[in-house]
Amino acid sequence: MTDRALSALLLAALLSVSLPEGPGHATEPVAIGSPAVVAAPMPPRPPSPRLLEPQLHLLPAPDRNRPQVALTLDACMGKTDMRILSVLVAERIPATIFVTARWLRSNPEAVAILRQHPDLFEVENHGANHVPAVDVPTLIYGIASAGSAEAVAQEVIGGNAAIETAGFPKATWFRGSTAKYDPSAIRQIRAMGYRIAGYSLNGDGGSLLGASITEKKIASARDGDVIIAHINQPGHAAGEGVARALSSLKRRGVSFVRLSDVEEIGEAGTSP
């Protein structure tokens, strides 16, 4: 059964439940569409979408003594965390940066640094306006989803258009706001020619964790991990932990790769 058929069935089931009997309506069955139904205080809620947060792993490193991890950093909106960006440049650590059109517009200096180091940074698509790529209306962490297939397409197309306008190659990876999707949005984004960037290690808890715990989580990365963290919250303590962990992984001999440099396996048909 398709998801849409399942949703329709659930909705039908919700609509067909008998209403509670009110005073004075002891035995009368209430027909759908009657004034009694129209006046009902709570309309049936549409079923919530099935949301997926797919994992992504790298294939095992060719040399077992040289573990590989991919660092992916989201630039959702707002500013740039130079504590992280300067470590990446100074220590020559490659990374995949997921940018929105919003972030590109307001961070010209950081964009110039990314452009100066194409050997280190690949810039990929985090959407036009940081709207979750879910094609039915819902709230995720309080953020309204795109709500339709057309709005999902706009988010993806608008994100890439801004990337190309800023002088970067066309994006091949997409990561939606909140990293959650519904199955039909995943199929739609794949059909638009993108792989979908899940992750396996949440490094900074949406940039809300403290510096020490962030450092510990990222420094625990193992071969094949795809780390997610944020590069747009210079005022949060987490960024300090990200920067420290990167240096210590480097000292341990971990090899950093970009998503486009290696092969991955993603859940729910997200990659390859």
Ligand SMILES: [Zn+2]
């Ligand atoms: Zn984001």
